[in-house]
Amino acid sequence: MMTTKISLITGGASGIGLAFAEQLASRGHNLILVDKSADGLGRAGVDIRQRYRVQVDTLTADLADASDVEMVEQKISDIDINVLVNNAGFCTAGMFTEAPLKGQLDLIAVHCIAPMRFCKAAIPRMMEHHYGRIINVCSISAFCRFPRTVGYSATKGYLWIMSECLQVELVGSGVKVQALCPGWVRTNINAALPKDTFDASKIPGFLWTEPRDLVEMSLRALERSNRVLFIPRLRDKIVVLAFGSRIGLKLLAIYRRIRFAIARR
Ligand SMILES: NC(=O)c1ccc[n+]([C@@H]2O[C@H](COP(=O)([O-])OP(=O)(O)OC[C@H]3O[C@@H](n4cnc5c(N)ncnc54)[C@H](OP(=O)(O)O)[C@@H]3O)[C@@H](O)[C@H]2O)c1
Numbered sequence: 001m002m003t004t005k006i007s008l009i010t011g012g013a014s015g016i017g018l019a020f021a022e023q024l025a026s027r028g029h030n031l032i033l034v035d036k037s038a039d040g041l042g043r044a045g046v047d048i049r050q051r052y053r054v055q056v057d058t059l060t061a062d063l064a065d066a067s068d069v070e071m072v073e074q075k076i077s078d079i080d081i082n083v084l085v086n087n088a089g090f091c092t093a094g095m096f097t098e099a100p101l102k103g104q105l106d107l108i109a110v111h112c113i114a115p116m117r118f119c120k121a122a123i124p125r126m127m128e129h130h131y132g133r134i135i136n137v138c139s140i141s142a143f144c145r146f147p148r149t150v151g152y153s154a155t156k157g158y159l160w161i162m163s164e165c166l167q168v169e170l171v172g173s174g175v176k177v178q179a180l181c182p183g184w185v186r187t188n189i190n191a192a193l194p195k196d197t198f199d200a201s202k203i204p205g206f207l208w209t210e211p212r213d214l215v216e217m218s219l220r221a222l223e224r225s226n227r228v229l230f231i232p233r234l235r236d237k238i239v240v241l242a243f244g245s246r247i248g249l250k251l252l253a254i255y256r257r258i259r260f261a262i263a264r265r
Pocket of ligand 1: 010011012013014015016017034035036037040061062063064065087088089090110137138139140181182183184185186187188189190
């Protein structure tokens with residue numbers, strides 16, 4: 001007997017999470033959307049129910065709050081989740097020494113602790129049914145070394161390595177894990193950041209990806225391959241090579257030294 005799949009998506013009220021919600025609903029999945037904003041969840045829920053005729057439950061939860069994380073974790077333990085998308089995330093502004101500590105600690109809570117707990121809660125039932133899909137939304141920041149991204153890059157790196165190691169333990173279990181590492185995606189994630197911290201207009205247009213395109217590539221790759229690390233676009237792989245590889249970083253350091261020397265003349 002065919003049973004309807006259930007997908008749980010964190011940060012499902014907007015951006016990449018909403019695009020996952022729409023595409024999984026279009027494949028007939030019932031959804032549980034988790035997000036901080038009850039209003040955003042309400043709007044997403046009504047829209048998706050109307051358009052795709054699937055069941056959409058919503059859970060308002062701040063994943064930086066331990067008791068909210070426990071509430072979601074309990075929900076995951078109680079039912080069979082077939083697809084788990086750990087997507088909720090945010091960026092902080094400013095240099096590490098100047099940025100408020102709370103934001104840095106919240107990055108660890110939202111990008112590391114919540115996904116780790118949700119994986120731990122979902123996997124036993126997935127293994128029982130010999131089927132499960134987990135998408136951990138990381139970022140090319142896990143590889144790149146930019147200023148003002150200490151907490152963001154480090155927590156996305158954690159999520160990537162966690163995904164890789166998890167998959168090693170899950171070989172043959174029917175559970176697949178993907179560490180989705182996008183470059184720049186057109187969402188509101190940076191909208192609240194001051195312009196001197198992040199100016200979206202400085203990123204060339206060709207480097208941007210639409211959330212819908214990203215999600216299509218992610219879901220296709222998850223079914224077609226067993227690769228954990230998924231950097232969807234060639235252009236993003238080039239950015240990783242330039243700003244993340246040893247040789248790229250050495251060349252950048254040389255370039256910066258030359259610019260500095262010229263400026264001092
Ligand atoms: N956009 C990019 O260029 C890009 C690139 C690489 C990776 N990513 C990653 O993609 C994921 C989705 O981001 P997005 O670009 O789609 O941004 P987005 O449109 O801002 O979506 C992120 C969602 O996560 C929610 N969220 C943030 N903090 C939360 C918390 N403490 N508890 C519960 N929900 C929370 C946000 O709620 P509120 O809006 O209410 O805060 C929002 O609905 C993030 O993990 C991000 O790091 C994004």
